[in-house]
Amino acid sequence: MPRPGRDSYGDQKPPYSYIALTAMAIQSSPNKMMSLSEIYRYIMDRFPFYRNNTQRWQNSLRHNLSFNDCFVKVPRRGDQPGKGSLWSLHPTCGEMFENGSFLRRRKRFKTNSPQRSVIQNGVSHHALSRYQHIANVRSGEVGLNSIEDNPSYNMINRHNLYQAQQQLLNRPRFGTFPTPGFPMKPGMMGHPLNPQYLPSLPGMQSPEAAAAAVAYFRSAMTGFQSVVNKMSVGDLQQAALASRMKYPVFNTLQGVFPNANAPNLNINMESKQELSSDGLKSENSPCSSRPPSSDEENSTFPIPSPTSPKPNSKINFSIENIISGRFSPKEPKQDEQSVSPVAPSKKRCQNHDFESNAKRIRRDTDRASTPCMLEAYPKVALPKSPQNIIQPDDTPRTSTPKPAVFSDIKPQLVTFPLRTNFNSTTEAPRFRDSLAEYSALYKSTKVVEYNHPKTSQSKYAPPIQENDDVTFSAFAKLKRFTEL
DNA sequence: GGTTGTTTAAAACTCT
């Protein structure tokens, strides 16, 4: 990617902080995890400056790994030889860097996780977060996290995703993440939190990949569910009917809509109350990552309590709106109040991932979220005014130089790997056996050259593609998932 | 003994 002169600083200190360098290294790895020594190697390979004084900067780098919440230590699996742990990026640290550029950090990333690890349904916040992270990471391995025209998309194992979908729809809740054909409990063999015990499942896609689909679908459905919960039965019937007619995919997705015509239109209103992580009662919200009650465990999709039907409702749903949390027409404000007569909880949701999926509307400034897209379409943060990057000779320490002004940044020919063939059925199990093998295959696949457009019309280069946004990424995943 | 990882402290630096 044309990050300015990324490989061309020579002996000069590159304008990246240790955090940026480390994040860069980790992101470059196919599975978004790297050992300490691999991070060292990555930095030294690309930036000759760091081939000297290794003890100094490596100490600093280790300090950053430990000190900053954005770096998450992941234990090696049993079949992953090597020293020390692997390091990955925290799943919600994506916007740490301004406009996706490693040059500037928007703000310090801090998790707001509780001091004590809170166990929910046998899964702590931390573990759950890691699970989701791993799932997201692994989803990339089978094309779930790649751009639309990535041929690996066609290799997704339909059967397993279908099973994942079924499991999700039968158990629409947070807590444990079911894996296709293998309902898991934390601590059991094969649970992704015990990756070293991953079972051999011949012909089956990696559990994480399937779990990613489940987690992904779940996050979208959470927002959808909260809206459905606020709708009257009349509205719901209309919406379901309209949506099923307009979007045939809903006819094939059992459970997406509660069966409004079913005789039992009961909703468990107790579910409006829940135990939050600190044990306090709080309101039901789309982003709460609560475990289900034992009753909920076997319940179907919650259905709103009967209120006065509104037969003329024109509400209907689309996949896009479910994903983005936008529904047409807009929810009436009174709905919110009528459902939540008590004062809204001021406690912030712990799980921002789900909140953003449920409510966030795409902004123009959204950037690509997938590694391939980041590589292909980086944005370069432009300093407000030209700044002198020359360091005085007697600088007592080698501070990271400020980013060069845009005019100093030369468009570059960039290469990035793009897998063109990946058969998840035959290859995923093998990858589980050998991460190194996977890595080798990844590196050996075709390298596509990307030519930076030599345009001067925009200072942010290259121009954003139409689909270059997080909503697309989200939508593409669900679309793929549902069209199987 | 070298590597990895955590922690404390403080100086240097940036931003508002």
Place this chain on the structure above:
DNA sequence: AGAGTTTTAAACAACC
């Protein structure tokens, strides 16, 4: 100027 961030140094523990 003060708050916040980054860099550097160093002590120390755990591990192989």
